[in-house]
Amino acid sequence: MRTPVIAGNWKMFKTVEESREYFRTFQPLGQKEGVETVLCVPYPSLPELVEAARETDIGIGAQNMHWEEEGAFTGEVSPTMLKGLHVSHVIVGHSERRTHFAETDESVRLKTRSALDHGLTPIVCVGETLEEREKERTRDVVRNQVVQALKGLSSEEATQTILAYEPVWAIGTGKASTAEDAGEVIGFIRQTVEEQFDSRAAERVRILYGGSVKPANVDSFLDIPDIDGGLVGGASLDPETFGQLVSAASARRERP
Ligand SMILES: O=C[C@H](O)COP(=O)(O)O
Numbered sequence: 001m002r003t004p005v006i007a008g009n010w011k012m013f014k015t016v017e018e019s020r021e022y023f024r025t026f027q028p029l030g031q032k033e034g035v036e037t038v039l040c041v042p043y044p045s046l047p048e049l050v051e052a053a054r055e056t057d058i059g060i061g062a063q064n065m066h067w068e069e070e071g072a073f074t075g076e077v078s079p080t081m082l083k084g085l086h087v088s089h090v091i092v093g094h095s096e097r098r099t100h101f102a103e104t105d106e107s108v109r110l111k112t113r114s115a116l117d118h119g120l121t122p123i124v125c126v127g128e129t130l131e132e133r134e135k136e137r138t139r140d141v142v143r144n145q146v147v148q149a150l151k152g153l154s155s156e157e158a159t160q161t162i163l164a165y166e167p168v169w170a171i172g173t174g175k176a177s178t179a180e181d182a183g184e185v186i187g188f189i190r191q192t193v194e195e196q197f198d199s200r201a202a203e204r205v206r207i208l209y210g211g212s213v214k215p216a217n218v219d220s221f222l223d224i225p226d227i228d229g230g231l232v233g234g235a236s237l238d239p240e241t242f243g244q245l246v247s248a249a250s251a252r253r254e255r256p
Contacts, residue, residue, distance in 0.1 A: 008236025065078065123162045138185060143188070161205065
């Protein structure tokens with residue numbers, strides 16, 4: 001049985017003061033039985049939120065990191081620095097990083113490897129653009145991104161990652177993929193993990209859907225057995241709305 005994950009990605013929103021305020025409301029809403037809740041927040045808010053979440057089950061994650069422990073990499077943050085703050089998760093290879101900051105499959109692989117080496121759970125994002133979907137290249141693109149990101153890991157390490165399927169055309173657009181479509185691609189990702197590793201890894205790895213997830217559509221995604229939760233952007237910015245998504249994932253266990 002895979003524990004569902006509801007992970008928020010605040011992107012470049014919220015000052016430290018706003019983060020503090022948010023967490024006061026969110027703390028009771030974010031801790032629900034049978035759900036792993038994670039908030040991936042901007043670097044400046046990490047110390048404050050790690051401290052606020054210390055006695056809770058809510059994980060606090062970063063949205064990116066460099067793979068090296070230290071070096072002349074102006075503006076970058078290392079896994080050692082994140083670990084020193086007791087950060088638990090890190091998003092790797094988000095499409096916004098691939099598009100705007102030249103993230104490549106190779107840098108995604110290095111970051112995934114490094115996160116695991118430093119005891120951080122990588123949330124590895126994959127997904128096709130609209131153009132790739134229209135050319136019916138979704139499976140090729142997604143398979144390649146998964147295989148490259150997980151290359152060189154052991155089967156056990158692969159199960160420690162969290163994968164997130166985020167079709168680029170569904171991010172921040174309000175146009176979510178249909179649950180059936182997302183389920184089909186996520187099933188395909190699971191099959192890819194099986195081919196790359198083994199059936200145990202495929203059965204155990206958590207794979208999330210991301211792209212315009214909100215309270216009105218979250219159940220449709222959670223009802224698909226292959227979908228283990230959501231990576232949520234816009235709808236994670238309001239604590240009550242995000243809390244509703246956590247509750248929905250908790251209720252999932254009670255569904256037939
Ligand atoms: O990381 C989160 C995704 O980019 C989804 O963002 P969104 O929920 O605003 O579409």
